[in-house]
Amino acid sequence: MSNTGGRDGGIQSVDRAISVLEILARLGEAGVSEVAAEIEVHKSTAFRLLGALEGHGLVEQATDRGKYRLGFGLIPLAGAVSDRLEVTRQGRPVYEQLAADLGETINIAVLQSHWVVNIDQAMGPSTVATHNWIGRLTPLHCTSSGKVLLAHLDPERRAELLAEAGMEAVTPNTITSLSMLDAELAQVRETGLAVAIEEYEIGLNAAAAPVCDRAGQVIAALTVSGPAYRMDTTRLKELATPLRAAASEMSRRMGWFQP
Template structure:
């Protein structure tokens, strides 16, 4: 009797809430299935703290919309192909430039330096957006500029994310020309740096592209966990020393993950 009353109470609450509670619970069910792979109605109901009949009713609607399917052998529920159909329409509508724009502006204002967003195109790091900090000494517009991958912080982030064979082909094609006396032109040394970039999650360069210019960059991920861009902060070497400011590197890394989340990436 108590269980029937609880189920009735939940149904009444859904009705009075205009269906909002049902939507919230349906989303919670999808989250549980995404996390666990599969689950039975009783397991879901226990975790959500609701009656099994409530879960069965909601799952029935999700099954009807092909968002959930039932495993015929085990009787448990799994995410359905409808989720994949919906998700596949998202990446094409997302623009990393649009999703990152306000964060670039915020970082430029906070750290008072130049912030750039770059992608890998035609064997170069191509800057596709930029925000200037109030203390920036330079007024150079990097947007559209093709910069060498091996001599820039963004380039090293993009290189580090490439499969080894793809990176090898690319570097054999473009070489490692020196842009300044500090440019890394030794392949073994570069590979060592790229391993460190992968390990620590960011890249720092000191005067490798231009004398007097220091930069630090972090990766931007898409919904598949692939690196699709790099975001950097650069400034004059005499005052900009990222390694001496852990807060800056941490802030840049968090900002990169925020943009990545907007692109569909989920932290593990």
């Protein structure tokens, strides 16, 4: 009985630790009290969990305010998964070259439940400071990658995911009207390009194009992002052609030859 109890307790600790990582992936950063409230444990338990994760480099303290965020210890783990994904294996030379050519941050994102998860990133040589998006869960309705992935789902699945996720107004520019989003997604399907103008984060703009598998199904979004002061609507229009070309080349390497 004691062995079983210890085993069950260990499993519970693992479950809670995974929940903490998921919370930090969703929120970006959180304090001990926030984590404790999310997983419904005492603050001392949350503190011990965060301490254990910090000891392995999986989380780190973001500031002297006691906030925690995901740590660099996750990068080798994420990289091992990323390398097994065919879209990154086949596409990495393409988007690394795109990042070098454009001097901007390039991300590859896929659908995970009712979120978008960024699975790989390449930065141009002129990029001074940028977000580390790898492993970050972002909303579907207010990101360029999310719009690309939503646009190519069947209507029933799209409605199901949006109902599960909601359409929270993350910034004043976030689209929260389903009819307005549907109209924009129709345009994404027509043009092969989605944009997000400070919809997910003030000061951040992005554009994305779809990547297809050998059957022509959209499996990922290729995204370019940067600060709004540099990547304005004019710049996004300039980036549209090379971005779509890179996404098409990635699709070709995945086995999809467009008619």
